[in-house]
Amino acid sequence: MHDAKYNIYIRRLISHIAQKPEYWYLAYPCEELPNETCYAVLSESLKKLDMGIPFEYVIGWSEFYKYRFQVTENVLIPREETEILVEQSINALSRSIKNNLKVLELGVGSGAIIASILLSTSKSISAIATDCSPGAILAAKNNSIRLGVNVAFKLGDWWDALNSEEDGPFDLIIANPPYVGTEKTNEKDTLSSYEPSISLYGKKPSQSGTNDAMKIISGASDWLEDGGKLLMEHGFNQRKILSDFAISNGLLILEQIDDLSGLPRVLILGK
Numbered sequence: 001m002h003d004a005k006y007n008i009y010i011r012r013l014i015s016h017i018a019q020k021p022e023y024w025y026l027a028y029p030c031e032e033l034p035n036e037t038c039y040a041v042l043s044e045s046l047k048k049l050d051m052g053i054p055f056e057y058v059i060g061w062s063e064f065y066k067y068r069f070q071v072t073e074n075v076l077i078p079r080e081e082t083e084i085l086v087e088q089s090i091n092a093l094s095r096s097i098k099n100n101l102k103v104l105e106l107g108v109g110s111g112a113i114i115a116s117i118l119l120s121t122s123k124s125i126s127a128i129a130t131d132c133s134p135g136a137i138l139a140a141k142n143n144s145i146r147l148g149v150n151v152a153f154k155l156g157d158w159w160d161a162l163n164s165e166e167d168g169p170f171d172l173i174i175a176n177p178p179y180v181g182t183e184k185t186n187e188k189d190t191l192s193s194y195e196p197s198i199s200l201y202g203k204k205p206s207q208s209g210t211n212d213a214m215k216i217i218s219g220a221s222d223w224l225e226d227g228g229k230l231l232m233e234h235g236f237n238q239r240k241i242l243s244d245f246a247i248s249n250g251l252l253i254l255e256q257i258d259d260l261s262g263l264p265r266v267l268i269l270g271k
């Protein structure tokens with residue numbers, strides 16, 4: 001039995017393959033696809049959906065914020081709740097009295113966050129983005145080229161990717177680290193086994209899922225400009241532990257933000 005979401009996917013898939021707008025299939029349900037190749041692609045794509053491959057991987061792109069990003073199986077499919085990081089970054093940049101700002105994204109994945117920020121601000125930004133996955137760096141680079149944003153990409157493990165002589169200090173650091181723990185939580189309901197394990201659980205999965213966030217928080221003071229901010233997404237049950245950890249690392253808690261479902265989701269930390 002297929003659910004309503006599957007039917008929406010099929011409609012979007014048909015429109016995508018026919019290279020028509022999404023309403024096309026609804027407006028012309030009896031219309032044939034343009035050629036035999038389209039039917040072959042449709043049949044292959046339906047097989048992939050039946051195997052549980054996420055729709056975004058099947059069509060090769062995902063919508064995030066106001067933009068469209070190519071996604072490969074090397075990157076997390078960007079989530080709606082992560083748009084909070086983009087909105088809050090744009091607010092923080094617009095409130096800054098500086099005109100030239102240095103921004104860093106740690107764990108860039110598809111590049112959806114950093115590219116959306118750069119496309120939505122009028123400030124002059126020098127942007128660096130890192131990831132330990134070469135496949136993610138490649139995907140993010142391709143998205144940045146396609147969308148015409150200028151980002152310097154660096155491969156490496158969290159802060160180790162940076163060069164202390166050349167990079168930083170940063171006015172704004174953004175991170176959506178892997179934060180799914182191995183303990184059973186309802187966070188997993190929206191996860192796919194086709195998404196890279198390193199994006200969800202990190203290099204060394206842990207029960208609480210907070211290891212990577214803690215590595216980022218513990219190095220943040222060294223890389224933040226005075227008055228700079230670290231914006232971080234986290235698991236719904238990690239707000240207290242990460243806030244306490246940030247305070248013990250000399251950072252200020254500026255804001256704690258819930259997502260649209262009312263779950264604790266983002267911390268804004270200050271130096």
Ligand SMILES: C[S@@+](CC[C@H](N)C(=O)[O-])C[C@H]1O[C@@H](n2cnc3c(N)ncnc32)[C@H](O)[C@@H]1O
Nearest residue numbers: 078107108109131132133157158176177178199
């Ligand atoms: C949850 S995904 C976020 C991707 C993207 N920023 C987004 O929000 O859609 C976490 C990202 O961190 C990267 N990552 C995981 N462990 C890392 C590490 N030790 N050092 C650097 N990046 C890491 C993963 O490859 C992945 O791209």
